[in-house]
Amino acid sequence: MGNEPQVAVIGAGIVGLCTAYALLERGVEVRVYEQGVPGNGQSGGLWRIFRHAHDDPRLVEATQASRTAYAEWGERLGVEMVSGDGAVALGPSAERRLPLLQRLGVPARRIDAEELAQCHPLLAAYDGPAVLDEGGGSIRTTATIQALTAMLGDRRVGDEVIGIRPLGERVEVRSGGSTHTYDRVVVAAGRGSAHLARTVGLSLPVQHAAHVRLTFAVRGQAPARLATLQDSSGEFGETGIYAAAVPGNTAYALGLSQTTEAREDASLVSSGELGDLAARAGDYVRRALPGLDPEPVDVRHCWVTLLPWGEDGMAVWESGGLLFPAGHNLWKQAPALGRKLAVAAAGQELDPVLTPSSRLGAPTTLSDATVRR
Template identity: 60%
Template sequence: MARSPQVAVVGGGIVGLSTAYALVEQGVAVRLYEAGLPGGGQSAGESRIFRHAHDDPRLVAFVRESRAVWADWAERFGVELVSPDGALAIGDSALERLHVLEQVGGVAARTIAPDELADRMPLLATYAGPAMFDEAGGAIRTRAAIEALTAALGDAVATAEVISIDPREDGTVEVRSVTDRATYSTVVVCAGRETARLARSVGLSLPVRLAAHVRLTFAVKGTAPARVACLQDGSGDFGEVGVYATPMPGNARYAVGLSQTVGVRDDGTFIDAAALRSLDERARAYVARALPGLDPQPVEFVHCWVTDLPWSEDGVAVWEAGPVLFVAGHNLFKQAPSLGRALARAATGGGLAAELMPQARLGEPQQ
């Protein structure tokens, strides 16, 4: 006879799926609530960059642990989850982050000369400035990861929107969704833009900034290159600072986005709707200048919400309200496996890792 779920996870993006899977690995009965399709919200799209480079050495160590889990999952599920072609970063900021990587150790990253850069990133226009190559970086196969984890969880995934979370006097937590009511020993909320709303219901005010973002996909001109690295461009040489780009499976398409976002109100309405169109236009113009190997007319658009924290665009933290944990942050896909395991430990009495507590401000540049 199946056991009643002990822990509820709210949100079926990559963090929620990783947390639920880590609980299953521990032998814990779990139910994961997702209002739509798993991975259909802030985890949408086919690709993300896996990179070790960050401004906070603690986050570098955290992401390094996550890379090992990605490799373990790829072997376990029998599918490529991170491409083998590495990640490039160009501009002075790349060298600053390389210094952080060297401080932490255990990451195969190095400066790269223009000729090798052109070989590893054949879509890029001529560039001779500072550049760093992260050998174990690469494109996360996001759809493959979402599908593998969802399949592994099976009937533990419930298609239902959670409308309330209510810690009870007996130490349990009641969760009401549009289709049921159930109680759990612990609840982990990693529901993207809905996390702050659910936190308010238990008296927590999370310092989450809600914004919107656009990512465009472009077709490669001619034959797809045999290898092509992910790219972060902080150089400004091609008219933009804060560009990221990553290949899709097969390398025939390449996704490009600007790190800038568009502000929205708490209710999700745009402060300036035209600003989203401006990001679209700027990304196309950047591709025309910097990536001549791509057709500058996009073939796909991804629009998604961004929930970031005030101390860093890479910041992440977990708030505790008794037996309920609330996870918030941005750029979480790459560290989701290790984050999920840390949340699973906390949800089963192992305690929350100190670096994930809000006062630790994980992701903040260290002096």
């Protein structure tokens, strides 16, 4: 690996990997701790949606920076990180967000039923409000995780972090098999971040929950183009649907935005609710997506970490050389967030927009929010 690492990153999900790669971009040596398979925790699954649409203009701008970074990194590493198929949103909320997107230079526009059918050939007939985000698409999660992990080489340590603490001007990290000190430590451990924060006296205001995503096979020949989908229209019986294609467009994966509640220790209040959400997703496919076989071929259960000011909320907490990013839907934000974390981990000031008091990702009005308390 060469020089002794100056920075440690705890967690090799998408935020941790993007932070590590951004540090290497800056010439800063890094060590990444991950006890499991990289990208197999909260970042797990075959796909994610890349979309620019948010109520907070600062988050739209952050997403634009991430889209640019995904393109740069994909070209550099020789992988497609985000498809070029676009992102479709249905319903009045899509039209409501459109003026902000256009004002900030996002290539988004209203589309009619004919164009909707062209970019989403699996969808049943629909003639309501529809918006196409041309810069959106399906995130190639597996290829992205593999490419970023490969860049780490022997910088990745397959071990659990037991404890962290500030030690003078350094930070000590104790794992199962070693103890090292660093100039800065970024804790991007998903559900485990709150636990590690408590060891240094921080209480992150996160709510843990779980959700389920199902993958369905495309009937017949895979379409050449298959945009992602967000459906808040209610036209097909649900108002919180999100879906994206797997590579090759041979299958389409879908979930509901609703989650099942977890207690403070992250145990589920009712694990049966995940089955209910899965059944509703299958029913939606039967009504809205006749181009799919309604029997799922894959399922993914996943934890999510929510902040109190909104489902797209994100922030970074600082304490004595430690940085704790937290939030939900971070696949869209990870490259730009990773670059800003790398700046702070290299010794400069954290971008003020990421401080908790900024409430990044808060909806513009309470009625627009899906706030979980």
